[in-house]
Amino acid sequence: MPNADPIAIGAPTHNGNIPGQVKTVLSMMKDLDLRGKPSVVFGSYGFSGEAPDMIADELRSMGMDVVGVIKSLRKPDEKVLRECMELGREIARRMEA
Numbered sequence: 001m002p003n004a005d006p007i008a009i010g011a012p013t014h015n016g017n018i019p020g021q022v023k024t025v026l027s028m029m030k031d032l033d034l035r036g037k038p039s040v041v042f043g044s045y046g047f048s049g050e051a052p053d054m055i056a057d058e059l060r061s062m063g064m065d066v067v068g069v070i071k072s073l074r075k076p077d078e079k080v081l082r083e084c085m086e087l088g089r090e091i092a093r094r095m096e097a
């Protein structure tokens with residue numbers, strides 16, 4: 001993971017929280033030096049959708065550069081898909097810079 005360029009993490013919201021498997025990954029990431037690394041967070045949800053913002057906060061606390069957070073109420077619609085494309089382009093631009 002320290003050798004990756006950008007890091008994208010996706011998770012649904014379960015019981016107002018980040019699913020346990022993703023929490024495990026986040027706790028392992030805390031042992032790595034990921035400061036300044038660009039990242040994006042995404043996730044579908046059913047009604048409240050807390051998990052992506054909670055993940056973004058965790059990444060920021062590790063010093064990561066959270067470029068964007070995308071949330072989709074259930075299946076992504078055209079607007080959300082466009083947001084995903086734009087965020088992908090933004091990440092690619094940062095990799096070129």
Ligand SMILES: Cc1cc2nc3c(=O)[nH]c(=O)nc-3n(C[C@H](O)[C@H](O)[C@H](O)COP(=O)(O)O)c2cc1C
Nearest residue numbers: 012013014015016017044045046047048049050074
């Ligand atoms: C056990 C369980 C708990 C859930 N809790 C929440 C919740 O607290 N807030 C929310 O917005 N959606 C909740 N959902 C809905 C999921 O976030 C939503 O269905 C999501 O799109 C599931 O993605 P997945 O198919 O990748 O699991 C819950 C779903 C399940 C199965």
